[in-house]
Every structure is written in C-alpha cells, then in structure tokens.
Amino acid sequence: MAGGEQRGAPGGPERVALKKEIGLVSACAIIIGNIIGSGIFISPKGVLEHAGSVGLALIIWVLGGGVAALGSLCYAELGVTIPKSGGDYSYVTEIFGGLAGFLLLWSAVLIMYPTSLAVIALTFSNYVLQPVFPNCIPPYNASRILSMVCLRNYKELTPSNAFDFWMTPSVGHLALAFLQGSFAFSGWNFLNYVTEELVDPCRNLPRAIFISIPLVTFVYTFTNIAYFTAMSPQELLSSNAVAVTFGEKLLGYFSWVMPVSVALSTFGGINGYLFTSSRLCFSGAREGHLPSLLAMIHVKHCTPIPALLVCCLATLIIMLVGDTYTLINYVSFINYLCYGVTIIGLIVLRWKKPKIFRPIKVNLLIPITYLAFWAFLLIFSLYSEPVVCGVGLIIILTGVPVFFLGVYWRNKPKCVNRLIESMTCWGQKLCFVVYPQGEVVEEEVPSAHSPRPASETVTRK
Numbered sequence: 001m002a003g004g005e006q007r008g009a010p011g012g013p014e015r016v017a018l019k020k021e022i023g024l025v026s027a028c029a030i031i032i033g034n035i036i037g038s039g040i041f042i043s044p045k046g047v048l049e050h051a052g053s054v055g056l057a058l059i060i061w062v063l064g065g066g067v068a069a070l071g072s073l074c075y076a077e078l079g080v081t082i083p084k085s086g087g088d089y090s091y092v093t094e095i096f097g098g099l100a101g102f103l104l105l106w107s108a109v110l111i112m113y114p115t116s117l118a119v120i121a122l123t124f125s126n127y128v129l130q131p132v133f134p135n136c137i138p139p140y141n142a143s144r145i146l147s148m149v150c151l152r153n154y155k156e157l158t159p160s161n162a163f164d165f166w167m168t169p170s171v172g173h174l175a176l177a178f179l180q181g182s183f184a185f186s187g188w189n190f191l192n193y194v195t196e197e198l199v200d201p202c203r204n205l206p207r208a209i210f211i212s213i214p215l216v217t218f219v220y221t222f223t224n225i226a227y228f229t230a231m232s233p234q235e236l237l238s239s240n241a242v243a244v245t246f247g248e249k250l251l252g253y254f255s256w257v258m259p260v261s262v263a264l265s266t267f268g269g270i271n272g273y274l275f276t277s278s279r280l281c282f283s284g285a286r287e288g289h290l291p292s293l294l295a296m297i298h299v300k301h302c303t304p305i306p307a308l309l310v311c312c313l314a315t316l317i318i319m320l321v322g323d324t325y326t327l328i329n330y331v332s333f334i335n336y337l338c339y340g341v342t343i344i345g346l347i348v349l350r351w352k353k354p355k356i357f358r359p360i361k362v363n364l365l366i367p368i369t370y371l372a373f374w375a376f377l378l379i380f381s382l383y384s385e386p387v388v389c390g391v392g393l394i395i396i397l398t399g400v401p402v403f404f405l406g407v408y409w410r411n412k413p414k415c416v417n418r419l420i421e422s423m424t425c426w427g428q429k430l431c432f433v434v435y436p437q438g439e440v441v442e443e444e445v446p447s448a449h450s451p452r453p454a455s456e457t458v459t460r461k
Contacts, residue, residue: 061221
C-alpha cells in the first residue's frame with residue numbers, strides 16, 4: 001500500500017519518499033483487517049470464561065465496540081489536529097513532551113506490537129495444526145515453529161439460559177473479561193499511524209472510522225451469537241480452536257474450510273500489524289527517539305525495511321514467553337494505559353491550545369466517558385492480575401534511564417558516536433536504505449522536540 005516511488009516535478013529527479021496513496025477503501029481495509037485479524041477466533045473463550053454466562057459475554061462484546069467507538073472519535077480529532085504519522089506516540093510527544101512520548105514508544109516497541117503479533121501468529125499456528133491434532137493441544141514446539149514461519153444449540157440464547165451463571169463474576173473478573181474482549185478490538189487506532197500516507201486525511205480518517213468500527217462490532221456480536229447457537233458454553237470453553245469446533249458442528253466434511261479461513265485472516269492481520277508498527281518505529285526514529293537507521297526507507301520499494309526487521313525480531317522473542325491468554329492480558333493492559341494517556345492529551349490540548357484549528361471537534365463528554373471506563377478497567381485489572389500488570393509497568397519505567405542516556409544526553413563521547421555511525425552505515429548497506437527525500441505532507445505541526453535528520457527536507461503540496 002505504501003510502495004512505489006514519489007516523483008518530483010515532471011521530468012525532474014525521482015524522490016525516495018513515502019507516498020500518499022491510501023484512499024478511503026484502503027483506510028477501511030487497514031482498520032477492519034487489523035481489528036478482525038485473530039481476536040474473534042481466540043478472545044470469545046477468554047471473555048466467556050471471565051463473564052460466567054452467555055448473556056453477559058454478549059453484553060461485553062457490544063460494550064467493547066462502544067468503547068472502541070468512543071476512543072476512535074477522540075483519535076479522529078487528534079489525527080486531523082496533529083496530522084503526523086505515528087498515532088499515539090506523535091500526539092503524546094506533541095502534547096506532553098519527549099519523555100512521555102518516548103515511554104509510550106518504548107512500551108509499544110517492547111510490549112504492545114510484538115505481543116500482539118505473537119498472539120496472532122500463535123493463533124495462526126494453532127488453527128493450522130488443530131486438524132492435525134484433533135483430540136489434543138498442538139505440540140508447543142510445532143506451534144512456535146509454524147508461528148515463526150508465518151510471521152445448533154439455540155436454547156443457550158434464550159433469556160432464561162443466557163444469564164444462567166455457572167459462576168458469580170466479581171468486578172475483577174468483569175475487568176479481565178473486558179481486557180480479553182478489548183484485545184479483539186485492538187487496531188481501531190492503527191490508521192492514525194499512517195496519517196501522512198493517507199489521501200485527504202481530514203475527510204478520509206473520520207469516514208474510515210465511522211464505517212469500520214460499527215461494522216466490526218456488528219460482525220463480532222453476531223459471530224459470537226453463531227458460536228453460541230452451534231455449541232454449548234462448556235464446549236466453547238473446552239475448545240482450543242473455537243472456529244474449528246464451530247466448523248465441525250455445522251460443516252461436516254467441509255469443516256476444513258474454517259482453519260484455512262482463520263489462517264488466511266490471521267496471516268493478513270500479521271501483514272497489517274507489521275505495516276503500521278513499522279511506521280511507528282519510523283516516526284520515533286525521525287523524532288530522534290530511536291536509532292536513525294529506523295527512519296530510513298528502501299531506495300526502490302520505499303518501505304522502512306530496518307523498522308520492519310526490528311518488529312519481527314521483537315515478536316520472535318515475545319513468542320517464546322508465556323501462553324496466549326496471559327499475553328492477551330499483558331498487552332491489553334498496556335494498550336489501555338496508552339490509549340488513556342493519549343485521550344487525556346486531547347483534553348490537555350483543548351486547555352493549552354484552545355484556538356488551534358480542529359477540523360473535527362468532539363463533545364467533551366466523549367473523552368470523559370472513555371476515561372471513566374478506562375480508570376475502572378485499569379484499577380480492577382491491576383487488582384486481579386497484579387503480577388502481569390506490574391511487570392508491564394516496570395518495563396515501561398525502564399524506558400526512563402534509556403531516554404536520558406540515549407536521547408537526552410547529547411554530548412556523547414566521540415567513540416560512541418563513531419560506533420553509532422559505523423553501525424548505521426553498515427545497516428544502510430545491508431538493507432539498501434536512505435533517509436526519505438522531500439517527504440510530502442499536507443500540513444506540518446511544529447515540534448519543539450528532537451529535530452529530523454539534517455539530510456531530510458520537507459516540501460509542501
């Protein structure tokens with residue numbers, strides 16, 4: 001989607017730069033493809049397990065879509081007010097400064113994106129291997145290796161049975177159920193990471209959000225209804241691959257269609273995550289918060305190859321740690337923490353710069369409602385899973401010394417600078433990359449933080 005070369009004036013020299021070629025249809029495809037990737041095939045089990053009943057699980061799915069819609073409206077305002085690629089990272093850096101932006105970037109590079117990619121890849125391998133091991137969980141080594149290669153029971157829906165609780169869920173259980181469901185909706189903010197490659201972002205960004213989020217919520221809710229009409233809650237909870245069990249119940253000899261379809265969906269989800277996560281690394285390097293090599297793009301394909309390689313390597317490491325559902329709790333907590341900080345930034349920006357031009361301006365009740373739910377979710381998640389959430393917070397805080405040593409400390413010894421320059425030069429030769437030349441952006445928001453590399457120039461349309 002972002003390939004190709006950007007040309008200058010007719011007959012002029014070719015420029016190596018990111019192209020503006022993501023239209024409305026492609027924008028909707030990015031959001032829908034990133035959200036649906038794997039979540040609907042793995043999260044239903046986690047949501048039902050913590051909800052304790054079919055009816056409450058369905059309510060959580062609908063509310064999860066509503067919360068994602070509230071968050072996406074806030075991001076739509078931020079996206080057109082600060083029209084820079086990088087999403088949350090760019091907004092937090094502009095509003096709160098370099099340290100806050102770096103900590104968000106640090107958590108995204110080390111936790112959020114690698115963990116999400118690992119979960120999607122493991123879902124891919126589980127569904128591909130499930131037909132081979134129909135009566136047991138696929139072997140650990142087989143699922144990890146395959147992950148690396150890819151980088152009619154209607155009575156359950158009647159009111160009397162839908163809210164027949166086999167356990168009484170606590171507030172902590174509800175928070176964990178929402179975390180499991182929120183993983184399935186993660187990706188609603190991904191279009192904000194490629195704003196500079198979006199055609200007419202002031203129009204297409206909000207339109208894509210308004211089209212995609214309700215559509216995904218509709219699909220998720222009725223997919224869960226289909227699951228519950230085909231199998232009992234006990235069958236769903238005991239299944240290692242929900243969609244495969246669903247296919248075996250309904251499709252008979254054609255049940256092989258389900259694992260193939262899920263594998264294709266998750267494989268496409270991995271592609272979408274890599275597309276957007278590499279742009280985050282690219283934006284961070286451009287601001288001086290990551291090594292400058294990650295701000296470079298391939299001279300022919302115009303894609304950030306070094307950033308892509310870093311994302312893949314981090315995912316391979318995360319994939320070897322923890323089981324799928326622990327990883328989901330892990331990444332969902334950090335995701336929501338970053339979402340909340342970003343939306344707090346929207347309110348702060350309204351106070352600090354009330355007269356800045358905002359093509360979209362949402363009612364203040366929308367971010368306040370989202371933040372109320374955000375506070376509930378984080379507090380009770382931390383209470384229910386203190387170890388998982390605590391480790392995530394510790395990893396984020398390890399970014400503080402890294403920021404002061406790597407970013408804030410400008411006068412490094414000459415030997416360190418020479419080492420960095422030689423490694424950057426070696427990386428350029430290996431990946432065949434250079435700094436973007438003459439980036440095309442419709443509007444630039446001045447930044448008081450780390451400047452772009454000197455070799456990078458900016459032109460306007």
